[in-house]
Amino acid sequence: MKILVVDDEADVESLFRQRFRKEIKNHEIEFHFELSAEGAVAYLERTSSEVVLILSDINMPGMSGLNLLSYIRDTYKSPSPIVMMITAYGDQEKYDQAIKLGANDFLTKPLDFHSLKEKLKKTENDGQNIGS
Amino acid sequence: MTLEPFVILLFANIFRRALAKTPENAQWRNALWALMGFTLILIGIDIILDKNFIKWISKIILLALLCLPFVSDRFKHYKSVILALLPYAILSTIADFAKAFTPSLYDSINGLFDTALTFSAIWMVAMLIISSRQRKALQKERRKAELEEKEKERMWALKQELEVQVMERTAEINKQKEELENTLVELKTTQNQLIQQEKMASLGELTAGIAHEIQNPLNFVNNFSDVSIELLNEMEEELKAGHKEDAIAIAADIKQNLQKISTHGQRADSIVKGMLQHSRSATGDKEPTDINALADEYLRLSYHGLRAKDKTFNATLETNYDESIGKIEVIPQDIGRVFLNLFNNAFYAVTEKKKLQADGDYKPVVSVTTIKKKHQVIIKVSDNGIGIPKKAADKIYQPFFTTKPTGEGTGLGLSMSYDIIRKGHNGEIKVASVEGEFTEFTIILPIK
Known part of the structure; x- marks a missing residue:
């Protein structure tokens, strides 16, 4: 499963790589990291079909995570990747906005990696179920 | 006869x-x-x-x-x-x-x-x-x-009488003078209190930005600590299994993690220190300061402060730092205050413009540029917001002048900034603006 992580904090990459070291080692999950929504757009243009899931921060300078979400929903209709939004401000307003724009899930910082893993596993299983 | x-x-x-x-x-x-x-x-x-x-x-x-x-x-x-x-x-x-x-x-x-x-x-x-x-x-x-x-x-006699009158008047005037002096002292005290209040008010605006800025490094500290504990457990297992090579690789990761914990801890530390410095009433001393880092810190604080208030808001931050500046002698908390005022104003200007533009075509941009000249450092803070109306242009440095609605601005921000740059640093502060188009503040600081 290929996951695109979009966050303006550079250390998110090493954190994910360590948290998912087993999964990466076993080639269960493959990660790609982008520091901005603009970078993510460019990356998706190159490799859209490979990306199954996108994890994006909302608060980023320039194009925000919500902008990226609506761009993805507008651009990649079929197959449309799963998008989970992450933000430091875990409030209802932003949650509603993200869901309205078509987010599959909503995560709050600090990330609970155990529940994230659960969610990823569930998504993968669902995906396989759909596929099979 | x-x-x-x-x-x-x-x-x-x-x-x-x-x-x-x-x-x-x-x-x-x-x-x-x-x-x-x-x-x-x-x-x-x-x-x-x-x-x-x-x-x-x-x-x-x-x-x-x-x-x-x-x-x-x-x-x-x-x-x-x-x-x-x-x-x-x-x-x-x-x-x-x-x-x-x-x-x-x-x-x-x-x-x-x-x-x-x-x-x-x-x-x-x-x-x-x-x-x-x-x-x-x-x-x-x-x-x-x-x-x-x-x-x-x-x-x-008249002269004597007049002299008596003059003495009486003089006494009266002296009394009035004393009263006026007392009033002046009171006014100065009040002014100082107001300046302190202004600092606290701008700090209040910052709170959300600070929370965001501290939350991020704290998340990293917590996450890297957790990961490191997991890694140590794995390392123990590898050692028990006799996989020395793997254990050494894990140890390297742990080392890296501890380094990151330290970095992010310091990041949070410097934000708290900056906040304390900002609220400190006494003016500090000049010290060698990385003006680019200072500008960047306050740009982020200001941006996140605004983001916390208006969650739909987004702006492009353009930064052009002249790395050849190095460190210059300034009072960091004072210059920080100036940056904060200018950035807050810039974000306010673009927010207001966005409110006016219903079609959503408008892309807010706030930029900061630093330039090193032979004997001066130039800092430009500009935005493509609502601009400054012509009739307000010559009043912007007056204390208590504000165009913001009551309760939103104290009208002391630019007045304080002006004093800090002119009196505190012997520099200049200039503004160029076209109403509805842009505003650009230029600070010129002399260097030795």
Whole structure:
């Protein structure tokens, strides 16, 4: 499963790589990291079909995570990747906005990696179920 | 019948009138009265007896009378009177002598004597009139002098009165001055309190930004700590299994994680320190400061502060830092305050413009640029927001001037910034703006 992580904090990459070291080692999950929504757009243009899931921060300078979400929903209709939004401000307003724009899930910082893993596993299983 | 007694009467009366009615003069007045009485008797005797000795007595008395102005100071102003009498007195005496001792000669020049005597009599009358006039003029003068004296006294009294009034007024003014000084002290205290309040208010605006800025490093600290514990467990297992190579690889990761924990801890630390510095009331000292890092820190704080308030808001932050600046001598918390004000204003300007633009085509941009020149560092903060209206342009540095709605701005931000740059750092702050288009603040800081 290929996951695109979009966050303006550079250390998110090493954190994910360590948290998912087993999964990466076993080639269960493959990660790609982008520091901005603009970078993510460019990356998706190159490799859209490979990306199954996108994890994006909302608060980023320039194009925000919500902008990226609506761009993805507008651009990649079929197959449309799963998008989970992450933000430091875990409030209802932003949650509603993200869901309205078509987010599959909503995560709050600090990330609970155990529940994230659960969610990823569930998504993968669902995906396989759909596929099979 | 002889003329002299009448002349005595005339002159005695003139002298008597010359005396003022004072006790010191009483003796003289009485004496003159007596003389006049005696002269009247002489006239009476002369009428009855018509004796020659009366003429001689009269002459002696007259001579004595003529000496008066030279004897007593009381009559010194009457010397001219004597001048009137003198020709007649001399001529008549000569004539009388001549008559008495050389009657033949006298008879031969009798006409001459009569003529001379007549002229001398005319002279006497004329002189008396003139001297009387002079005396009157003198008296007038004297009265005038007296009046002037009185006027002087009056003026002096007035002057005294005025001096008393002036003293009273001075005391009053001094009292008012003290009151004003007290008021000034109170005003200065209030101003300081207001400045402190402004600092706290801008800190309040920052709170959300600070929370975000601290939350991120804290998340990393927590996450990397958790991961490191997991890694240590794995390392233990690998060591137990005898996989030394894997254990060493994990150890390297742990080392890296601890480094990251430390970095993010310091990041949070510096934010808290900056916040404390910002709220500190006393002005600090100049110290070598990385102006780019300072600008960046406050740009982020300001941005996230705004983001916390308006969650839909987004702006592009453009930063062009001249890395050759290095560290320059400034008071970091003061310059930080200036940056914060300028960034807050810039974000406010773009937010307001976004509110006005319903179509959503507008892309807010806030940028900061630093440039190093030979003797100065230039910092430009610009935005493509609502701009500054022309009528407000010359008031922006005035304390308490604000275009923001009541409660949103204290109107002290730019005034404080102006003072910090001009007075605190000997620099310049300039603004260029077109209403509805853009605003650009330029700070010029001199460097050695």
